Amino acid sequence: MAYEKGIAPRLTKKGPAEEMDDSTKDEVPVLIAGFGRVGQVVGRVLRAKKIRFTALDASSEHVDFLKRFGAKLYYGDASRIDLLRAARADKARIFVLAVDDVEASLRIVKTVQQHFPHLLIYARARNRQHAYGLLNLGVTRVFRETMGTSLAMLSSVLQGMGLPFSEAEQAAERFRKYDEELLLETYKHQHDQEKLVERAKQAYAELERLFENDAKKDVA
Amino acid sequence: MAYEKGIAPRLTKKGPAEEMDDSTKDEVPVLIAGFGRVGQVVGRVLRAKKIRFTALDASSEHVDFLKRFGAKLYYGDASRIDLLRAARADKARIFVLAVDDVEASLRIVKTVQQHFPHLLIYARARNRQHAYGLLNLGVTRVFRETMGTSLAMLSSVLQGMGLPFSEAEQAAERFRKYDEELLLETYKHQHDQEKLVERAKQAYAELERLFENDAKKDVA
Numbered sequence: 299m300a301y302e303k304g305i306a307p308r309l310t311k312k313g314p315a316e317e318m319d320d321s322t323k324d325e326v327p328v329l330i331a332g333f334g335r336v337g338q339v340v341g342r343v344l345r346a347k348k349i350r351f352t353a354l355d356a357s358s359e360h361v362d363f364l365k366r367f368g369a370k371l372y373y374g375d376a377s378r379i380d381l382l383r384a385a386r387a388d389k390a391r392i393f394v395l396a397v398d399d400v401e402a403s404l405r406i407v408k409t410v411q412q413h414f415p416h417l418l419i420y421a422r423a424r425n426r427q428h429a430y431g432l433l434n435l436g437v438t439r440v441f442r443e444t445m446g447t448s449l450a451m452l453s454s455v456l457q458g459m460g461l462p463f464s465e466a467e468q469a470a471e472r473f474r475k476y477d478e479e480l481l482l483e484t485y486k487h488q489h490d491q492e493k494l495v496e497r498a499k500q501a502y503a504e505l506e507r508l509f510e511n512d513a514k515k516d517v518a
Numbered sequence: 519m520a521y522e523k524g525i526a527p528r529l530t531k532k533g534p535a536e537e538m539d540d541s542t543k544d545e546v547p548v549l550i551a552g553f554g555r556v557g558q559v560v561g562r563v564l565r566a567k568k569i570r571f572t573a574l575d576a577s578s579e580h581v582d583f584l585k586r587f588g589a590k591l592y593y594g595d596a597s598r599i600d601l602l603r604a605a606r607a608d609k610a611r612i613f614v615l616a617v618d619d620v621e622a623s624l625r626i627v628k629t630v631q632q633h634f635p636h637l638l639i640y641a642r643a644r645n646r647q648h649a650y651g652l653l654n655l656g657v658t659r660v661f662r663e664t665m666g667t668s669l670a671m672l673s674s675v676l677q678g679m680g681l682p683f684s685e686a687e688q689a690a691e692r693f694r695k696y697d698e699e700l701l702l703e704t705y706k707h708q709h710d711q712e713k714l715v716e717r718a719k720q721a722y723a724e725l726e727r728l729f730e731n732d733a734k735k736d737v738a
Contacts, residue, residue, distance in 0.1 A: 335668065340672045391678075391679070394671070422671065439678075441667050441674075442667060445555075447665055451560060451642065452563050455564070456567065458611075459548070459569055473562070473566070
């Protein structure tokens with residue numbers, strides 16, 4: 299789902315819902331930018347809950363079929379103000395930022411905050427460094443993309459080692475809280491945010507510090 | 519964390535824990551193959567729970583510092599029988615397969631099943647296609663890497679739309695169960711498993727069917 303910078307957004311590509319249902323076309327409350335693995339799950343449940351959404355994706359492959367299901371779709375670079383305007387970001391309430399490319403994600407946040415500051419942003423983060431970048435821009439609803447599944451897997455492994463279900467689940471939940479607090483704590487002590495994105499060496503150094511902190515505290 | 523096929527496993531690289539603690543060196547119950555975002559979370563909590571593990575990773579960057587914390591480490595291709603033997607896969611009970619490369623993952627499963635069939639495999643899956651590939655090899659403890667976080671994000675978005683916490687959480691949980699059942703159901707009707715890995719067009723077609731199924735059932 300890498301963003302193709304050369305793609306000109308084809309703003310006139312609209313779904314049948316928009317054509318058939320002009321009276322409510324300004325009332326779509328949720329925008330989902332990035333309709334890959336994460337955005338699709340969000341969209342599927344919103345649809346089941348009968349909450350309307352508009353999807354934006356860099357590629358037409360992800361979203362073309364959505365037309366048949368009455369969802370609006372736009373493809374192109376979601377950090378472009380014209381694409382966001384066409385998708386009626388001014389009328390939405392929630393902006394689900396589910397792209398997997400770190401730089402595209404941060405670029406989209408900047409555009410959305412500048413032009414549509416009323417939107418609540420819920421952001422997918424690739425890793426800790428990406429999360430720092432989002433926090434630095436003031437985005438607080440940050441979801442690290444592999445954390446939930448890592449904890450589910452961990453709980454199962456603990457059960458496989460003979461721990462009772464409740465103890466395994468508690469360990470996963472305590473670790474989640476501990477690691478979120480640690481993320482925020484570490485973030486506060488960062489000063490050079492511009493350099494925080496995707497620097498592998500820094501990530502390893504930080505992981506080392508995490509292990510040191512784990513050893514000091516009763517994390518699970 | 520792409521596997522570097524050219525790397526010769528440096529089997530003699532061992533941590534101080536192994537050197538200092540020969541008496542228990544055969545008693546490490548958990549192997550973690552792939553020490554990226556997922557493997558690290560599992561390893562950190564296992565360590566906090568004082569459950570010993572050995573990490574295997576394609577790159578020395580991920581695991582070198584582990585030595586200082588008493589965990590064993592091996593780097594190289596975890597589908598190599600000599601690496602698994604050196605890591606004492608014969609004495610372990612649980613194999614956490616946390617690599618993010620689909621082909622490497624499936625290759626590792628085949629080696630582990632052939633040579634260490636006693637190991638319980640807990641596998642990270644990139645997406646549905648990867649999950650099918652794992653199921654086809656008989657691996658049933660499959661964790662799709664972005665599913666847990668997608669559901670957490672979805673629950674928050676529903677709450678942002680005004681739904682009560684309990685209703686949002688229930689929707690996420692119902693969808694998780696529904697989608698897992700659908701995954702197994704769809705899998706049973708697949709016949710050509712060899713072609714299932716990472717074919718984008720097929721994934722889109724399947725997503726379309728998922729939306730159709732969502733519309734039929736009360737999924738959330």
